[in-house]
Amino acid sequence: MNRREFVRLMGLASSASLLSSCGLERETEKLIPYLVPPDDGVVPGVSVHFNTTCTECPAGCGVSAKVMDRRAAKLEGIETHPVNEGALCIRGQASISTLYHPDRLRHPFIKDGQGDFQQTTWDNAYSIITDALKNASGDKTGSGVDPKPRKHVFLSGRTTGTFSEAVDSFCKETGVERLPEFEFYPYSAIREANRILFGRAQVPSYRIDEADLVLSIGADLFETFVNPVSFAAQFGRSKKRSSFGWIHLEPHVSLTGLQAKERHTIAPGGEIYLLSHLLREVSKVNVAGDRHIAGMAELLPDLLPRGFAEKTGLGVETLDALSRRLIRARRPLVIAGGVSTMQPSGLDVAVLTGLLQWATGMLGGTVRFEEAVDYDRVGSFRDVEQLEQRLESGDIGVLFLCRVDPFGTTAGGSGSHTLVKLKDNFEKATLRIGMGEFMTKTLEMCDVVLPLSHTLESWGDARPRGDILSVVQPAVEPIHDTRSDGDVLIQLTRAYQGAATALSYQEFLIGRLKVRHGSATIEKLLSEGFVKRRVEPLTVTLDRDALTHHLRRIIYDDSHVKPVLVVAPSIRFFDGRSRGLPLLSEIPDPLTTVSYGGWVSISEATAEELTVKDTDEVTVSVSGWKTALPVKIQKGLPRGVMMIQWASHDDTPFDFDRMSGEMMTIYEGAAIAKTGRSVAIPALSGSLTPEGRKVIPYLGEEDQHHHGESEGHPTFYPKHEHKDYRWGMVIDLDLCIGCSACAAACYIENNIPVVGAKLHLDGREMSWIRIEPVYAEEGDNVEFLPMLCQHCENAPCETVCPVYATYHNPEGLNAQVYNRCVGTRYCSNNCPYKVRRFNWFDFKRPDDKNATVNPEVSIRGKGVMEKCTFCIQRIRGARDTAKDEKRKIKDGEVIPACAQTCPTNAIHFGNLEDETTEVGRLAKSERAFQALGFLGTDPGVYYLRGVWKKVHG
Amino acid sequence: MDNLEDKIAYHRAVEHDVLSAMKNPSPLYWVGLLVSAACFALGMSLWGYQIWKGMGVSGLNNPVGWGVYITDFVFWVGIAHSGTLISAVLFLFRARFRSAFNRSAEAMTVFAVMTAGLFPLIHLGRTWFFFWLLPYPNQRLLWVNFRSPLMWDVFAVSTYFTISAVFFFVGMIPDLAIAKRFHNGVRKWLYSVLSLGWVGSFRQWKHYSKLYMFLAAFATPLVVSVHSVVSWDFAMSVLPGWHTTIFAPYFVAGAIFSGTAMVITLVVPMRKIFRLHHHITIDHFESIAKILLFTSLLVTYSYFVEFGLALYSGNVYESGAFLYRLVGDYRYLYWGMLICNSLVPLTLFVRRWRRSIPFLYVLSILVNIGMWLERFVIIVTSLSKDFDPYAWGLYKPALVEAGITLGSFGFFFMLFLLFTKLLPVVAISELKEVADE
């Protein structure tokens, strides 16, 4: 026994005696269950995974929740799930933080006479609700006599699967009217168009991966449109096909547009002309057999090419090329959506797109109604308007609001639109019952607030697409006194009926599923998280009469008044529901790198006219709405178009299209004026252009800094010897779409503190991986460069650390020893990539948030430098497994959090030492380069140059 | 001084003048001491606050990890250097005029190194683990990284402090013995102990002379190495604007330049307050002014070379870094630095101004400011914009940093004021020796 072992044993003995001597301590009591083998299956330090479904947006991605020591630590996409294919978006990654959010509702509340919320019990809340339900529905035992009978209504966000049945049965049993569901993005223009065209008010599923030419018009495929993760994943796969082309047209600049091979700026409102032109050209050739549209094409405006060019703002050649390529494509896919269908002519755009899809034979191929996305019960803003009118007329008795927040993002400020009126008339319902997880602006106005459980605490199911059934199952016990929405409805029904006991929603759900799908399917569903069903091909017929009728009604209004304000969908906040997640504000918007707060993007030309620069404040106003915002100049934005992001600040303009009921995203005749003030906005990027620097080597120069070159870099020093592994990463810039999901995954996996707006303004963000948008000096091309610790072989940071707190480990990792760090910050100064992060303060988490901490990664205290470690905890885990099985770690066995969640699979990780691994191969690619390779740092991160957009033909 | 009586009188006068300067502090002295001590106390409190809250109370941020603290460190180390230059280098060159200044210059060296030594501790994120920077055997079996320039700093600065302190003390032993003769009570006891029982015997003087020569001979290369090492903190990095081979000589010249200016800043009031006009004359000041002019020219030359190299390199990072200094966010500081360090000292070509003490005094303060700015500009602009444009960011010093900087001046002046009343401020024995030659 040597000295060290002796000391260790002594330590063990003394701490053991300490344990037994203070048995009365509460902390110790907690430890006791772990001293005996746990009979509840919870093994300390061992993680279990539950397959469930993400409910942060309606897309329905399958997620696997990692649970360790009874706490949910991380969400990851289910590898085989047909929607998200293993990936999750930025919102999905961040959604775990709602579970332990300190602001979560913990008890039911009722409003007292003063309008303050008082905590109450569930039973009390139920009795108040059932009394109210019975009272106004004719039971006139009370003293207050209603002049006319009122109707009770139930309004919820989009529901799917069995929960929808539960709502139906609740409404039936209690005599409540179920209203069309509320969504800010109901896709009602597309559904209405499909109803007119084909008699199907549905959102079809779009198959990018089966198309050879994608023509997308305004659709924000990677931000919010239907299921962004799925589109990104399909796009990632499709990009590798040589025959794949993608043309995007939009009036503004979006993350999606910047990824297209060809991006064209279309004049706002010019979409109908473009589609008319395409339809006319398509009608001239018989593309898809019997699908003649000649008769209908006659109804479209017949302008000369010059005329179309003028109306659309596109060149004659461009229009010509577009139609030629569309006709030539074997499996084209046209998608219109986003800002193009959410504007005054949105319904017409959707109708013409549907017609084009039909005429070019996309239906059943790249556009599938058989796998339609479940929006069947979702209403539109016309329904909201109706509700508002009914409230005003005193028609509504009890109003249930389940997981909806119509006032959250827009009704706070100026304007007199439907939502403001709805808010004003809200009081006129006799009793308002809010159900949700947080005290939203809407719930604040309710009389009874019922706290709902988080998805990770609830049972449920989802039907993201016609062919997929996905399960929601609890991964943790409810933390607070909350109940799942299904349970609440069942219990309310029973309370209404006066029955003593109620079925749990879990039993209800399993019962229903069993009836419908059989036990075998349920077992598969629970273990894998989803089942995919075969769907029969569907024959879709065109309703020519309805279409002709609609085509005749289209008004070709070309009196568009500039400037135009575009309220673009936000990749971070979706429709505003994700605004409460601090992490989503912490990670900057990928286009502007602004993290916290709102801003207005203006074109370079507008900035010049107004003589404003970044951070100068302007007032922006459109009919009845006015706000002051700081300016951010957006390259590529056409003159006369301004852009704000929906839900990026408290008061976003709102209006809806009376034709389709769709929310408006384009406002004409906007005014902008300088206020003379300047507002500090946390734009994390020092400069959006390369400034002559070649972090990404210029085209044609990549060979200079190519892998082969840097290996031959003259050096005084010996080459590193790596015994088994040299961990490395290859990031394909062709595939990186800037969605920032990697950053969110990294924050959650590595317990990176969220530091807030003030520290961002001070330049103290803590992200270990960041998405750098690199705008070309000339033109409007953008490349996204994910920047993380490069794990250089000759790392400048290591040499300068006086205490060996950072050193090169034998597996090629640039290791950071937090406990040893004294905080000289010399390493960060000397890092050419500036990826090291210093703990300027003790970033304490609120108590509840401690639960979100990943127990496998240590928390860093103040004064310590931290950075990306290639998720060393995962490498260690894989090594332990491999060691147990007496083998080496296999390729693909270690996947860092960022690579795991990347929807396009742009990030590869593995052993560079072995040339047969994926990274080993890719690092030798023609496209490979190392960032700032000329410095001789020999990074372990290789980038693959983005060439896809540059290859034409 | 050929006359015997004159010589005897001079010997007495030197002893009397210097030692009477140590007596009866004036109210002004007390005010000065209190103000200095208060500043020092403020600085220490702010440091405590910084340790308590974290480095975030400074203005430092992501690209700019070093700012005012390291600027102060380099500034104070630079101040220290001319003390060694005046006492050791001029001793080796047998420059007579050094005897008037050398004691205060040595004191300045020791105190400036002490002040400088605080800053590497202040700038640490986890100050309480500062001892991890020292190579001591520990149970982790982990030593320090000798490849890190910061480790070289630890060795260079601590060696410098030790040797300077020994040099300062050894030079003072005979004068302390004189002071012992002139005092009673506690101070007599203090000087008795400090003078080690020195009697000026033949053997003592023989070894003393040799020791003094060796210490001077060591101090000279040491001073060069220390500031070279300090410059390598920057030059050994990869940062454009830092990574340049000219840094070592450039910094050494700059250090002597700023230190010489500081000597003037300190000696002018001292001479006036303690009435040392006979012993520190205008001729002495003119000699110092010449050193100032010479080093100013060296520093100016370095500015040109640095700029020329960067622009001529054809390297966008290098030229970018230097153009940023010239016209970027910190341009006013850079221009101020050029005016203070390169333009204004050119006036010293005029003999009349060289011999004007008020003029020299103002100039010396300008040079101090200019040299502080030089370090600030070098450190901050290079960090602010380096390789990756995304990571660029600005740094604005926070009040805490200003307060701690003020505290460092308080510390330095407090020590210096204590020195003027506790120790003989002029080398009495040396002046006697010089007078007799």
Place this chain on the structure above:
Amino acid sequence: MTERFSFDTKKEFLDKLEELVKSGVSKKKIDTYTPYPVHEAEEMLDDTQSPVRFFTGAGAIAGCIAGFAFTIYTVLSWPLVTGGKEIVSVTAFIIIAYELTILFGGLTAFAGFMFLSRLPVFKNVFSPEVEFSPKFEIVIKREGPK
């Protein structure tokens, strides 16, 4: 029994010293006390070099060796790669060795001086009478009755 001469000026002192030496008084028996080092007296009485230089040299060499030995020992005791540099990065260690050369040299020189000058003289330190005189003095030690 000692004989003591005291002078106000260096010249008188040197004249007397020369006279004494010429008169055959053993150099070993003469000691002088001066307010500053008088090199003429040194030449007359003892023109050998001070052994301080051996202390200095030995210290400097030891420092240099210690510098290299220590740095190399530490990196070999736990070889950690930093920045792709060699484990034994002699170039970097030169600086440590350089500083230690000066540090050890300076300290041993001081120690040598103290040793050779028999300082500190505790008897003198605590005797207020024994003082460093501003005069030039010559003391001749003669054999006295025991």
